[in-house]
Amino acid sequence: MAHELDGQGRPIRRGKYPELTLPAVLVGYVLGAIIALSIGYASLILGFSIEGSELAAILGWGILRGIMKRTSIIENNINQTIASAVNGASAGMMFSVPALFILARENPEKYGGLTEFNPVLMVLACITGGILGLAFIIPLRKQMIDFNRLAYPGGIAVAAILKSPGAGMKKAALLLTGATISGVFFLIMLYFKGGHPDEAVGQHLGLPSFLNITFFLSLMTVGVGFLSGRGGLVFGYGGFICYFLLAPLLGYFGNDNVKNDILDPPVRSALLTTSDIDDIEDIAEDLKIHDEAAGAALITLVKPESEAAEDVKPNGVTVFNDVAQARAILASADVIEKLANSLPDEASPEEMKAVGFQSAEEAKHAADRLRSISRAKDVIAAADALASSDLRSELASQSTAKGVMTAIQTSDAPEESQQTLLKATRAEEIYYDVPDGLRLGLFRPTGIGVLIGAAIGGIIAAFPLVRSAIKSMQQAAAEKKNNPNVVSDEMPIKVLYGGVIGGAAALAFITMLTVENMGIGRGIAMAGLGTLWIWIAGVIVSECLGRTNWSPLSGMTLIAVTILLFIASGLANDTSAIISSVICGAAICVAIAQAGDMMLDLKSGYLVGALPKWQQTGQVLGTWLGPIVIIMLIFALHDTYGLGSENLPAPQGAALASMINGVVGGDVPTWRYTAGAGLGLILAFSGLGGVGVQIGLGFYMPFDIVLTYTIGCLTRMYFQKKKGMKFIEDVGIPLAAGLIVGEALVGVGNAFVQIIAGG
Amino acid sequence: MKNIGTLLLFGGFIIAAFASVQQADEKGLDWAAINWGLYAVGAVFGVIGIGMLRSAAIEAGAHSAMVDSDMQTIDDTLQTLVTKVDALNTGRDDIGVYGVHTHIDDNLVEELDAFVEVRESIAHRYGLQKYADLMSQFALAERNLNRAWSASADGYIDETWKCLDNAQNLIRGAQSLFRSYRDSEPAA
Numbered sequence: 001m002a003h004e005l006d007g008q009g010r011p012i013r014r015g016k017y018p019e020l021t022l023p024a025v026l027v028g029y030v031l032g033a034i035i036a037l038s039i040g041y042a043s044l045i046l047g048f049s050i051e052g053s054e055l056a057a058i059l060g061w062g063i064l065r066g067i068m069k070r071t072s073i074i075e076n077n078i079n080q081t082i083a084s085a086v087n088g089a090s091a092g093m094m095f096s097v098p099a100l101f102i103l104a105r106e107n108p109e110k111y112g113g114l115t116e117f118n119p120v121l122m123v124l125a126c127i128t129g130g131i132l133g134l135a136f137i138i139p140l141r142k143q144m145i146d147f148n149r150l151a152y153p154g155g156i157a158v159a160a161i162l163k164s165p166g167a168g169m170k171k172a173a174l175l176l177t178g179a180t181i182s183g184v185f186f187l188i189m190l191y192f193k194g195g196h197p198d199e200a201v202g203q204h205l206g207l208p209s210f211l212n213i214t215f216f217l218s219l220m221t222v223g224v225g226f227l228s229g230r231g232g233l234v235f236g237y238g239g240f241i242c243y244f245l246l247a248p249l250l251g252y253f254g255n256d257n258v259k260n261d262i263l264d265p266p267v268r269s270a271l272l273t274t275s276d277i278d279d280i281e282d283i284a285e286d287l288k289i290h291d292e293a294a295g296a297a298l299i300t301l302v303k304p305e306s307e308a309a310e311d312v313k314p315n316g317v318t319v320f321n322d323v324a325q326a327r328a329i330l331a332s333a334d335v336i337e338k339l340a341n342s343l344p345d346e347a348s349p350e351e352m353k354a355v356g357f358q359s360a361e362e363a364k365h366a367a368d369r370l371r372s373i374s375r376a377k378d379v380i381a382a383a384d385a386l387a388s389s390d391l392r393s394e395l396a397s398q399s400t401a402k403g404v405m406t407a408i409q410t411s412d413a414p415e416e417s418q419q420t421l422l423k424a425t426r427a428e429e430i431y432y433d434v435p436d437g438l439r440l441g442l443f444r445p446t447g448i449g450v451l452i453g454a455a456i457g458g459i460i461a462a463f464p465l466v467r468s469a470i471k472s473m474q475q476a477a478a479e480k481k482n483n484p485n486v487v488s489d490e491m492p493i494k495v496l497y498g499g500v501i502g503g504a505a506a507l508a509f510i511t512m513l514t515v516e517n518m519g520i521g522r523g524i525a526m527a528g529l530g531t532l533w534i535w536i537a538g539v540i541v542s543e544c545l546g547r548t549n550w551s552p553l554s555g556m557t558l559i560a561v562t563i564l565l566f567i568a569s570g571l572a573n574d575t576s577a578i579i580s581s582v583i584c585g586a587a588i589c590v591a592i593a594q595a596g597d598m599m600l601d602l603k604s605g606y607l608v609g610a611l612p613k614w615q616q617t618g619q620v621l622g623t624w625l626g627p628i629v630i631i632m633l634i635f636a637l638h639d640t641y642g643l644g645s646e647n648l649p650a651p652q653g654a655a656l657a658s659m660i661n662g663v664v665g666g667d668v669p670t671w672r673y674t675a676g677a678g679l680g681l682i683l684a685f686s687g688l689g690g691v692g693v694q695i696g697l698g699f700y701m702p703f704d705i706v707l708t709y710t711i712g713c714l715t716r717m718y719f720q721k722k723k724g725m726k727f728i729e730d731v732g733i734p735l736a737a738g739l740i741v742g743e744a745l746v747g748v749g750n751a752f753v754q755i756i757a758g759g
Numbered sequence: 760m761k762n763i764g765t766l767l768l769f770g771g772f773i774i775a776a777f778a779s780v781q782q783a784d785e786k787g788l789d790w791a792a793i794n795w796g797l798y799a800v801g802a803v804f805g806v807i808g809i810g811m812l813r814s815a816a817i818e819a820g821a822h823s824a825m826v827d828s829d830m831q832t833i834d835d836t837l838q839t840l841v842t843k844v845d846a847l848n849t850g851r852d853d854i855g856v857y858g859v860h861t862h863i864d865d866n867l868v869e870e871l872d873a874f875v876e877v878r879e880s881i882a883h884r885y886g887l888q889k890y891a892d893l894m895s896q897f898a899l900a901e902r903n904l905n906r907a908w909s910a911s912a913d914g915y916i917d918e919t920w921k922c923l924d925n926a927q928n929l930i931r932g933a934q935s936l937f938r939s940y941r942d943s944e945p946a947a
Binding site for chain 1: 868878891916
C-alpha cells in the first residue's frame with residue numbers, strides 16, 4: 001500500500017489506527033497457547049508460575065511488526081492482552097487441578113476416585129470462572145487505574161516494551177541496558193546460588209535470626225520497587241512490623257510455645273525428616289517385590305523414626321545415636337545397587353515388574369537417593385569426630401538449636417569438624433529457619449486475614465468511587481441508547497451484569513453436576529459463596545498487583561477451597577466433597593488470575609492509549625482457550641509421567657493437596673484469619689488509601705522479597721527528590737522496566753534449560 | 760490531633776497484631792490461640808485513632824495551608840496543560856505527525872505528573888464524588904494524549920490529530936470542572 005512520506009521519508013498513515021484486529025487475535029491465541037503450555041509445564045516442575053505479559057509483548061513485537069510488518073503499538077497491546085488471558089488459566093489451573101491427582105497418588109485407597117472427575121466440567125467451570133472474574137473486575141477499572149492511579153509495575157514494564165519502537169534511541173537503550181544487566185545478574189545468581197538466590201546479611205553480621213535480614217538477590221524486585229515508588233513503601237512496613245517489632249516483642253512477651261518452639265527451637269532428629277522417610281518407604285516398597293526381607297527391613301528401619309521424626313530430641317548428643325540406622329540405610333543402598341547392576345540393559349517389562357523397579361536406571365536412582373540422604377553420611381562422620389571429644393558432654397547439656405550451634409562454634413574443634421557437626425545436628429539450619437516458622441505459623445495466616453478485612457473494608461470505604469465508576473458506565477450505556485453514534489470507551493455495563501448473573505448461574509449448574517449427590521441447595525450455596533469470593537479476592541489480587549506487583553493468588557485459593565470444602569463436607573464421602581470443591585475452586589482460581597491479569601493489561605493499555613473496551617473484549621476472547629489447552633496438557637503429562645511423581649512433582653498442587661488433607665482433618669487456623677480480618681478492617685477505615693492491603697501483603701510475603709523491594713522504593717524516592725520527575729520518566733522508568741523484563745526472560749529460559757537438562 | 764490519631768491507630772494495630780500472634784497453634788487451643796482481651800484493647804485504640812484522623816482530615820480539607828497550596832498547584836498545572844495542549848494542537852502541522860510523541864514527552868509529562876502528585880487533596884477538600892468526577896475527565900484526557908503518542912510514533916496522522924483534539928477538549932473540561940468546584944466554595 002502506498003503512503004505519503006514525511007520530510008524524512010517516513011510513511012504517513014491515514015485512516016483507522018489498527019487495534020482489535022484479526023491478526024492480533026490470532027497471534028494472541030497462538031502465542032498464548034505456546035506460553036500457557038510452556039509456563040504450565042514449567043510450573044509443574046519448578047513450582048511457580050511466570051507472568052506471561054512481557055514475553056507476549058516481546059514475541060508479539062517480533063511477529064506482528066517484524067514478520068507481518070504490522071505498524072500499531074495498540075494492536076500489539078491487544079495481542080499481549082489475549083496471549084496473557086490464555087496464559088491466565090495456566091496460573092489458575094496448575095495450582096488447583098493437580099491436587100486431585102496428587103491426593104489420589106498419595107492415598108489410592110481413600111482418594112483413588114479423585115482422578116475420575118469430569119474434565120469437560122472442569123474446563124467449563126474454569127471458563128465460567130474466568131468470565132465471572134472479568135465481569136466483576138472491569139467496572140473497577142476506573143477506580144483502580146483512573147482514580148487511585150495504582151502503579152502496576154508489571155503493566156509499566158509491558159507498556160515500555162510496547163512503546164519501544166517510538167520511544168527513541170535513548171529510552172530503548174536504557175530498557176535494553178536494564179534488561180541485560182538484570183538478565184546477566186540473575187544468570188550469575190542462578191549459577192552460584194540456585195533458583196531463589198538470597199543473601200543472609202543478618203546471619204553474617206551475627207544478628208538474631210528472627211530479625212530475618214536476608215535480601216532476595218533480584219534486580220527485577222528492585223525494579224518493581226522503583227516503579228512503585230513511595231506508594232509501595234507501606235508494603236515494606238508490613239514486613240518491618242512482623243520481623244523488627246512483633247518478633248522481638250514475642251521474644252520477651254510471647255507465650256512459651258512461641259518462645260520455645262519458634263523463636264528458640266529445640267534440636268530435632270538429625271537423621272531423617274518426614275519427607276526423607278516418605279521417599280525411603282516408597283523405595284522400600286519397590287525393593288520388597290524383589291527381596292521381601294530386605295524391603296521389610298528397610299521399612300522397619302525407618303518406621304520407628306517416622307513416628308518420632310518431628311519429635312524433639314531431649315538434647316543435642318542423642319542425635320548421634322542414629323549411627324546404626326545411618327549405616328543400615330547405606331547398606332540398603334548397596335543392596336539396591338547390586339540389584340540394578342544385575343539387571344540386563346534391555347530387560348522386558350515382565351522382568352522389571354518382577355523386581356519392583358521400572359528399569360535398571362530407576363533402581364540405580366533409588367540407591368543414589370538413599371545415599372544422598374546426606375545426613376546419613378554426616379551423622380556417621382560427626383559421630384566419628386565426636387568419639388574422643390570433650391564437646392560430646394557439652395552437647396549433651398544443650399537442648400536448643402541455638403545452644404548446640406553456639407557450643408559447636410565456640411569449641412576448640414577444628415573448623416572442618418565444626419562444619420561437619422553443624423551439618424549433622426542441623427542446629428544451624430533449624431536456628432535460621434526461625435523466620436519460616438514465624439511466617440508460616442503466625443504472620444502468613446494473619447496476613448491473609450488482614451488482606452481479606454482490608455479488601456472488604458476498602459470496598460466499603462471507597463464506595464463513592466466505585467459508585468461513580470459504575471454510574472459513568474451506566475451513563476455511557478444511556479447515551480448510546482439515545483444516540484447510537486456515540487462511541488463508548490468501556491464494555492457495556494449490561495454485558496457485565498449479564499456476565500455476573502449468567503456466570504453465577506452457570507457455576508451453580510456446573511457445581512451441581514460435579515458429583516452425583518450434590519443437590520440443588522448445596523450446589524447453589526457453593527457457587528454463590530464462590531462467586532462472592534471471586535469478587536472479594538479479585539479486588540484483593542488486583543490491588544496487590546497494582547501496588548506491589550505481587551499477588552496472593554495461592555492464599556486466596558486456599559481460602560476458597562477451605563470455604564467450599566466446609567460447605568461440601570456434608571456429602572456422602574470425602575472424595576465427592578474434594579472433587580466438587582476443587583472444580584469450583586479451580587474456577588475461582590482462574591477467575592482471580594484473570595481479574596489480576598486484566599487490570600495489569602488495562603494499565604499497560606492506559607499508558608499506550610488503548611481503548612479499554614477493546615482490551616476487555618480481547619481478554620474475554622482469550623478466556624476460553626486457556627482451560628482447554630491446560631486440561632489437555634495436564635492429562636497428557638499425567639498419563640506420561642504421573643502428576644506428583646519425581647518427574648513431575650507439581651509443588652503448587654502438592655501444597656493445595658496438603659491443605660485439603662489439613663481441612664479434611666479439621667486443621668484450619670480460622671481464628672488467625674478472623675483476627676487478621678479485624679486488623680485489616682481497622683486499617684481500611686483509617687482513610688489511608690490501600691494501607692491495609694499493603695501491610696497485609698507485607699505480613700504474607702517472604703521478608704527477603706520485601707527488603708529488596710524496599711530498596712527499589714527508596715532508590716526512586718532518592719532520585720525523585722535529587723533529580724526530579726523528568727529524570728525518573730526519562731531514565732528511571734525505562735531502566736527499571738528493563739530490570740523486570742531481563743530477569744523475567746532469563747527466568748523463562750532457565751525453566752526450559754532445567755526441564756531439557758532433566759530429560 | 761492528626762499525630763495523636765496516627766499514633767493511636769498504629770499503636771492499636773500493633774497491640775492487636777501482637778495479640779493475634781502471641782501464641783502458636785497447638786492441638787485443642789484453636790480460638791484461645793488469640794489473646795482476645797488484649798486484641799480488643801488494641802482495636803479500641805485503633806478505632807479512636809480512626810475517629811481522630813477522620814476529624815483531622817475534615818478539618819485539614821477545609822482549612823489546611825497545604826491543601827490550599829495543592830489547590831493552587833492543580834489550578835496552575837491545569838492552566839499550563841491547557842496552554843501547552845492548545846499550542847501543540849495549533850502548531851501540529853509544523854511539528855509533524857512523527858514529532859508529536861517527542862513533543863508530549865518533552866513538554867507535557869512533567870505537568871501531568873505534577874497534577875497526579877497532589878490530586879488527593881481534591882478529595883480532602885471537595886469529597887470523593889467530586890474527586891472521582893474530575894479524575895474521570897483528567898484520566899480520559901491523559902489517555903487520549905497517550906494514544907496520540909502511540910499513533911504519532913506509528914505515523915497515523917488522522918488518529919493523532921483526533922486524539923489531540925479530544926485531549927484539548929477534555930483538559931479544558933477538567934479545568935472548568937475544577938474551577939466550578941473552587942467557585943462554589945464558601946468564602947473563607
